[in-house]
Amino acid sequence: MSDSSKPLVYLILGAAGSGRRELLVDLIQDGLVETDRGAVMLAAGETADAEFDAKLPRVTRWEWQEKTIIGAWPAEATHVFFVTDGRRDPVDQIEAFKAWVPTQGGELARVICIVNTQLAEKHPALLAWYEACVHFSDVVLLNKREGVANKWMSDFVTHFKKLYVPSVFEMVKDGQVKNPALVLEPQARRMSHFLDEEQDWIFTNSEGDVIDEQEETPDGEEEIEAKPEEDPYLVLDAAGRRVKRLPDVAKYL
Known part of the structure; x- marks a missing residue:
């Protein structure tokens, strides 16, 4: 809105x-x-x-x-x-x-x-x-x-x-x-x-597997971690560089 x-x-x-x-x-x-x-x-x-x-x-x-x-x-x-x-x-x-x-x-x-x-x-x-x-x-x-x-x-x-x-x-x-x-x-x-004001969230279990927010764990007490969804173009590698690297457009102009 x-x-x-x-x-x-x-x-x-x-x-x-x-x-x-x-x-x-x-x-x-x-x-x-x-x-x-x-x-x-x-x-x-x-x-x-x-x-x-x-x-x-x-x-x-x-x-x-x-x-x-x-x-x-x-x-x-x-x-x-x-x-x-x-x-x-x-x-x-x-x-x-x-x-x-x-x-x-x-x-x-x-x-x-x-x-x-x-x-x-x-x-x-x-x-x-x-x-x-x-x-x-x-x-x-x-x-x-x-x-x-x-x-x-x-x-x-x-x-x-x-x-x-x-x-x-x-x-x-x-x-x-x-x-x-x-x-x-x-x-x-x-x-x-x-760029949305409300971000989508990702839910993972203790093993790092993505689960549905409504999904119940076997014992009902397993720790669930929630974090904002990370855009694939913003993901960084271990060296702090973009995983998805783009060509330098200036070289083609």
Whole structure:
């Protein structure tokens, strides 16, 4: 249930050069109503785009310092669009974003991933990078489709459907989506529960086996341990590194 007293925050994922700001112009102009007050936060490292930056409301910059987000949005904003650094690891930024949003008094509305299909088709190695982004996303917008084979597009979407990804996939045409208001509707459709306010819990017995919360132990007194479900993209190995490592997207831009 959304708290109407809190600003709604949209996390915008995608590689640099994916047309994220162009799409934000469309989403904000046609997806918000007159009484809404939008604001856009861009990473300090993102290159300026005079054409689209001028069309976006209340544009500010945030900084990445020691894997922490430094920045604040305008106090009067009701809808904040936080654009990640498209040259950095998205999982690191998502982890920091979760900690940062409450400090601003906001509430996550949706996570939107913009896919540069030209980039993804050209570099198959980036599929793992996009898998991570889609894992955390409610909506996936397929952009930059000029010259991309229809079969590749179909195979790309089918790949995620076979993984039972619940996210909404939509084709972008001429920098626009069919229904901006529907894209911005604050309804969770993501596979990951990491960004949810209420976490799923895992219950294990004394031997470390996962059990159902309602399952009774043989003697009824066996110690049961409960802990929050750990997202597979946030699991660390013994050396403190991510078990699921992503390609460095900056090398492909």
